[in-house]
Structure formats: structure tokens, C-alpha cells
Amino acid sequence: MVTAVRIAPDGTLSLEAPYVGEAKRSLAEVADIQGSFTLSDVSVAYGREVVIEGVDLFIPPRAVTALIGPSGCGKSTLLRCLNRMNDELGNVHVQGEISLDGQSIMGRAMDPVELRMRVGQVFQRPNPFPMSIYDNVAYGPRTQGIRRRSELDSLVEESLKGAALWEEVRKNLKKHAFELSGGQQQRLCIARALATKPEVILMDEPASALDPISTQQIEDTIAELRSSVTIVIVTHNMQQAARISDQTAFMLRESLDTPAHLIEVGDTKKIFTNPDDRRTESYITGRFG
Amino acid sequence: MTRLTRARRARATEQLARVVTGLAAAAVVGAAVFVVAYIVKNGAGALDVGFLTGAPRDRGRAGGIFPIIMGTIYVTVATAAFTLPVGVLAGVYLSEYAPRTFATRAIKLAITNMAGVPSIVYGLFGLAAFVLTAGLGRSLIASALTLTCMTLPVVITATEEALRQIPTDLRHAALALGATKLRTIRTVVLPAAAPGIITGSILGLARAAGETAPILFTGAVFQMRRLPDSPLSQFMSLPYHIYAQVTSVPGWNRTLVWGTALVLVGGVSIISVAAAVWRSIRRRKVTW
Numbered sequence: 001m002v003t004a005v006r007i008a009p010d011g012t013l014s015l016e017a018p019y020v021g022e023a024k025r026s027l028a029e030v031a032d033i034q035g036s037f038t039l040s041d042v043s044v045a046y047g048r049e050v051v052i053e054g055v056d057l058f059i060p061p062r063a064v065t066a067l068i069g070p071s072g073c074g075k076s077t078l079l080r081c082l083n084r085m086n087d088e089l090g091n092v093h094v095q096g097e098i099s100l101d102g103q104s105i106m107g108r109a110m111d112p113v114e115l116r117m118r119v120g121q122v123f124q125r126p127n128p129f130p131m132s133i134y135d136n137v138a139y140g141p142r143t144q145g146i147r148r149r150s151e152l153d154s155l156v157e158e159s160l161k162g163a164a165l166w167e168e169v170r171k172n173l174k175k176h177a178f179e180l181s182g183g184q185q186q187r188l189c190i191a192r193a194l195a196t197k198p199e200v201i202l203m204d205e206p207a208s209a210l211d212p213i214s215t216q217q218i219e220d221t222i223a224e225l226r227s228s229v230t231i232v233i234v235t236h237n238m239q240q241a242a243r244i245s246d247q248t249a250f251m252l253r254e255s256l257d258t259p260a261h262l263i264e265v266g267d268t269k270k271i272f273t274n275p276d277d278r279r280t281e282s283y284i285t286g287r288f289g
Numbered sequence: 290m291t292r293l294t295r296a297r298r299a300r301a302t303e304q305l306a307r308v309v310t311g312l313a314a315a316a317v318v319g320a321a322v323f324v325v326a327y328i329v330k331n332g333a334g335a336l337d338v339g340f341l342t343g344a345p346r347d348r349g350r351a352g353g354i355f356p357i358i359m360g361t362i363y364v365t366v367a368t369a370a371f372t373l374p375v376g377v378l379a380g381v382y383l384s385e386y387a388p389r390t391f392a393t394r395a396i397k398l399a400i401t402n403m404a405g406v407p408s409i410v411y412g413l414f415g416l417a418a419f420v421l422t423a424g425l426g427r428s429l430i431a432s433a434l435t436l437t438c439m440t441l442p443v444v445i446t447a448t449e450e451a452l453r454q455i456p457t458d459l460r461h462a463a464l465a466l467g468a469t470k471l472r473t474i475r476t477v478v479l480p481a482a483a484p485g486i487i488t489g490s491i492l493g494l495a496r497a498a499g500e501t502a503p504i505l506f507t508g509a510v511f512q513m514r515r516l517p518d519s520p521l522s523q524f525m526s527l528p529y530h531i532y533a534q535v536t537s538v539p540g541w542n543r544t545l546v547w548g549t550a551l552v553l554v555g556g557v558s559i560i561s562v563a564a565a566v567w568r569s570i571r572r573r574k575v576t577w
Contacts, residue, residue: 088464090389117467127458130481139476140466189462196466 034101035199035230036061037082042096043259044077044086052078053259055096057249061199064222064231066245066268068238070283073253074260075234079202082232083119084112100200117144119200120193125209126185128177128192133160133169136177136188140196155195162228163191164221183214190221194229201225203233207240219244238284242272250280328551335548348512349534350542354549356516360429360509360524361553363517365498367433372440372497373490379441380448380486385474397449403442409502411439416506430520432508436497443496447489451482484568491564495557501528511537527553 037059044052052074059065067075077086084105086092098105105115117140128136137156146152156173160166165187169175177188186206193201203222207215222231222244235241241248248271253260264277275281343353383400387393415435425431455478463473479486501509509529517524531549534541 083465085461085465088461113467113469115467116465121461121465123458123462123465125458127456127462129459129462129477139463139468143466143468143472192462192466 034061036101037200037230037232038097038099038102039081040097042078042081042094042098044074044081045093045095047091050259051253052251053261055262057262057265059200059230059232060247061101061230062227063246064226064233064244065247065249066241067232067234067249067251068236068241068283069251069260069263070253071236073251075251076204078251079204079232079234082200082202083116083121084110085116085121087112117196118198119202120196120198121202121204122186122189122193122206124205126182126189128180128185128188131177132174133177133180133188134173137191137195139192144196156191159191159195160188162194162221162225163187164217164224165191181214183210183217186210186214186218187221190218190225194225198229200230200232203231205234205236208236215240238272242268248272250275250277250283252279252283325554328547328554331543332547332549332551335544336551340545340548341552345512348538349530349545350538350540351545354527354530354545354552356513357525357527357530357549358552358556359516361498361527361556364429364432364436364504364508364524364526365494367429367520368436368440368497369490369494371433371437372444372494375437376441376444376490377448377486380445380452381474381479383445384449384452385470385478400442400445404446406439407502408439408500409505411435412503412506414438415503420507426521427506427508427510427523428521429508429517429524432504432524435503435507436500439500439503440493440497443493444486444490447493448482448486451485451489452478454485455481484571488564488568491560495561498557499528499553501532504529505532 037057039055039057039059042052042055042057043050055078067079069075077092080086080089081094081098082100082105086094094106100110100115100118104110120140129139131139134156137159138152141152141155146155157166157170160169165184168184169180169188177185180188186209190201190206207218210218219240222233225231226246233241233245245268247265248268249265250263250271251260252263264271264275264280266276271280272284275284340353341358342355344356345354346352383393383397387396412435415431415438419425419431419434420427423431425434459477459481460473463477464470468476497503504526508523509526510523511525511529511533513523513525527549531546531553534546534549
């Protein structure tokens with residue numbers, strides 16, 4: 001499982017992995033693009049039980065990375081490492097090194113509060129706050145201390161447009177968020193995450209509680225966003241992973257008493273048509289999971 | 290054939306269960322209705338403007354109960370002023386900040402049990418701690434502090450309970466946006482939990498308003514010429530007035546005493562109903 005970033009003497013950067021279309025970019029170009037994660041030898045333990053072991057993974061900026069694998073293989077746990085939400089669960093220990101754009105986010109190296117303004121999250125079930133649509137989207141900016149009405153107004157509009165919800169709610173921004181449908185609520189949650197101008201958005205099965213039409217809208221929204229923000233999405237739906245992601249990572253816990261590993265990661269097309277690992281192939285073709 | 294019999298028997302059992310649970314519910318409702326109806330029947334005759342605005346005469350056998358109503362309002366408001374901030378903050382600490390250890394669980398259990406301590410014990414404690422040791426004397430503030438000790442466990446438990454009802458996802462949503470824990474609690478968790486906290490607190494305060502034992506030794510008096518004019522004044526109070534009339538006034542006026550009981554029950558009910566209405570208005574907006 002390869003994901004070393006190599007810096008050649010001539011100043012070009014190569015990603016030692018077959019899945020990045022343009023394998024070579026100049027350093028300057030890469031420095032400009034924000035929102036890449038590098039995980040090396042990441043392990044996670046709940047108490048004494050190690051649930052994920054030895055994950056090496058590069059998450060490219062401004063692209064969609066899908067985490068797939070059977071239930072209980074630690075996809076969501078790995079996702080929560082990226083915005084330190086595991087800190088909030090208590091008794092979860094993360095080891096190894098994770099960096100965002102080259103800066104470590106582990107331990108004291110990064111304040112989780114600051115990290116989470118740069119790395120947003122959308123949850124499995126829509127979880128808008130019990131307040132108006134406007135106040136939901138403005139929550140993040142207000143947390144950052146933005147109080148000017150005009151600034152908030154434009155951030156709210158921009159974020160709702162980004163989440164493809166603006167046209168539906170523009171006349172009802174004062175309406176209570178709970179009056180929206182499930183699909184609209186989830187897009188509201190995406191807008192809420194966008195409002196802090198994050199570099200990365202983590203999505204934990206964002207469409208699993210929604211009907212097919214709402215799922216389609218969420219996928220369209222992701223397609224719109226991929227050029228401006230890095231997206232890491234956990235999904236159970238393999239067609240969804242195949243449709244929306246650029247890179248796919250397959251995780252597997254082979255038995256209940258061993259930790260999960262990252263089995264294979266690569267360009268989505270390759271993973272779904274010609275995976276290197278036999279286990280990936282069995283999972284993709286529906287032989288288990 | 291046997292299958293049919295079994296289905297029939299299941300239906301009969303179902304009917305029986307409905308009847309038994311229904312009877313239990315009817316007994317409870319019936320008892321409550323009977324108590325209220327009895328108080329209204331006996332006390333309604335006393336209710337008029339003179340009764341609500343006048344001072345008692347002839348040791349309470351005639352006249353009104355105005356200073357008595359005011360005394361109860363004073364002591365209850367003072368109790369609320371002490372109890373609500375301390376109780377809600379303590380509930381927030383126990384629910385949101387306290388480490389999940391054995392000690393925390395033991396403390397929570399102890400607080401729950403405190404709500405079951407007989408009120409006369411709080412009265413004795415108040416006499417020792419506030420009246421004598423703290424030197425407050427028999428006073429409104431000593432009574433309010435005693436009632437605070439009695440009400441705090443109720444408010445703390447209600448707060449904790451209400452906070453526990455708030456989905457973890459909602460907290461995580463705020464934290465994931467870069468909100469600190471304090472901001473998450475202040476702007477998301479507490480507003481969502483407010484209806485539950487307020488309902489529980491009002492139940493606790495209603496009980497405090499109607500208690501005799503805790504104020505018996507700590508500040509309530511049988512008769513006073515004026516309204517309490519400082520926290521160190523003594524005061525008259527509805528439950529104590531009823532107790533004193535029945536136990537120490539020969540030839541006590543039954544209608545007036547029932548009237549006093551009706552005012553106490555009515556006042557507490559009005560506040561409870563107001564809280565319930567407010568909560569149902571909120572609930573219509575807030576569901577998960």
C-alpha cells in the first residue's frame with residue numbers, strides 16, 4: 001500500500017501510486033493546492049483493543065476519496081481521525097502520524113478546534129440544529145467570530161448555493177430547519193459545513209438515511225464540490241463509490257479478533273475494474289460483506 | 290383448531306391486560322380528581338376578594354390570607370433564585386464535564402437519593418446549619434436556603450435527565466464546526482434541553498412551595514403584623530398556616546382553611562400548566 005510522496009532532485013513531486021492521474025506536479029503547484037492528508041502507520045485502539053492497524057494513505061487535494069469495506073471495518077473510525085472527533089468519544093487512542101498539508105494534526109501539534117474549522121464533517125443522519133435555516137448555516141462563521149450581518153448573509157447564500165439548496169430555501173431562510181425534508185436537511189448540513197470555508201469535508205455515509213432522489217441530489221452536490229474542496233466519503237454503497245470518487249480505499253477486518261487493515265487503495269476505475277488484491281475483488285463483486 | 294384456540298386465548302389475554310392497566314390508570318386519575326374536587330367543594334366558598342387581599346383576623350378564624358400568600362411567594366422566589374443557577378450548573382457539570390468514573394456514578398446516585406430524604410430532616414439540618422451556625426436566625430433567607438437544599442437534587446436530576454435526551458449527533462455537529470465544548474453547551478445543548486429543565490425545576494419548586502416541615506423551625510411564623518421587609522424577617526406561609534390553624538386554633542374556620550388549601554393548590558397548578566403549555570409550543574418546533 002503505497003503512498004509515499006517523493007521529491008525528486010529537480011523539484012518535482014511524484015506520488016508513488018498508480019491512482020493519481022497526473023503523477024507529477026511541481027512543488028509550487030502542490031503547495032498552492034490545499035487539503036491533502038498524509039497518514040502513515042496509523043493505528044486506532046478502543047481501550048486496549050486495536051481496531052485499525054498500520055494504515056498508510058495519501059488523500060489527494062481537491063478530489064473525492066471513498067472509503068469502502070464491510071460494516072465494522074473501521075471506516076468511520078478512520079474518518080474521525082482526520083478531524084480528531086475520536087477525541088470526543090473518550091477511550092479512543094490514535095497512533096502514528098497524520099498530517100494536513102504537511103502539518104501534523106496529532107496531539108498537541110494541532111488544536112482540534114482550529115482543525116475542525118479547516119476540516120468539516122457531514123454525518124450519517126441529518127443533524128441540523130433546532131434553529132432556523134439561516135442560523136444553522138451561520139453557526140460556523142459565528143463561532144469564528146464573524147458578526148457583520150452583510151458578511152454572514154453572503155456566506156449563508158454562498159454556502160447554500162454550494163450545497164445546491166439555495167433555490168429551494170432562499171425565500172424561507174427564517175424557517176425552522178426541522179421543517180425541511182430529510183434530503184434537504186442533509187444538504188443543509190453540507191451547507192453548514194461549507195460555511196466555515198473548510199479545505200476538507202468528511203462525509204460519513206451521508207446518503208444512507210435518504211431516499212434515492214435525495215441520494216442523487218447529494219451525489220450531484222458532491223460532484224459540484226469536488227473541484228473546490230477535498231472530500232473523504234465513507235460509503236456502503238459501492239455503486240456510489242464508483243460513481244462519485246476519484247480514489248477508492250478498501251478496508252477489511254478479516255476476523256473479529258484482528259484489527260482492520262487498509263487492503264488496497266487506488267484510482268477508483270482501477271479498483272473497480274482490475275483490483276490488485278483478491279480480497280478487494282471478492283468484496284467488489286459481492287462475494288462477501 | 291388448536292391454532293384457532295390459541296389465537297382466541299391470546300385475544301382474551303390482550304383484553305384482560307387492557308382492562309387491568311385501564312383500571313390502575315382510572316384509580317390514579319380518580320384519586321387525583323377526588324382530592325381536587327374535595328378541596329374545591331370545601332374551599333370555593335371562602336374565595337372572594339376580601340379573602341385574597343385581606344389580613345387574617347381573630348387568629349385566622351376570620352379575615353383573609355394576603356400576607357400568607359405573599360410570604361409563600363417570597364420564600365419560593367428566593368428558593369428559585371438560589372436553586373436554579375446552582376442546580377442547572379451542577380447538572381451540566383455532571384452530565385457534560387464529569388469524567389465517567391465510578392465516583393461520578395456514586396455522586397449521581399447520592400444526589401438522586403437526596404431527593405428522597407424526608408423534608409423534616411432538611412428542616413432539622415436548616416435549623417442547625419442556617420439558623421444557628423450561620424447565625425441567620427429564624428428568617429426568610431434561612432427557610433429559603435433550607436428549601437434550596439431540598440430542591441437542588443430535583444433540579445440537578447432534571448437537568449441531567451434533560452441533557453441526556455439531547456442526541457450525541459447534535460453535540461458532535463457543533464464540535465465538528467470548531468465550536469468549543471462551552472459554546473456547544475451554551476448555544477445548542479442547553480437551549481434544546483430547556484423545556485425539560487424548566488419542567489423538572491417547576492415540579493421541584495412547587496413541592497418546595499407546599500412544604501411545611503423545612504420552614505417549621507427555620508422561619509415561618511403563625512402570625513405577623515406586617516409583610517416581611519428584609520431577608521432576615523420571619524414570614525407567614527400557606528402550608529404552615531394550614532398546619533397551625535388545624536393544630537393550634539380551637540374552633541378553626543373550616544371554610545377558610547380549605548380556601549387556603551385551594552389557593553395553594555391553584556397557584557401551583559397554574560404555574561405547572563403554564564410551563565406545560567410553553568413546553569408544548571416549543572415541542573411543536575423541536576423534535577428528533
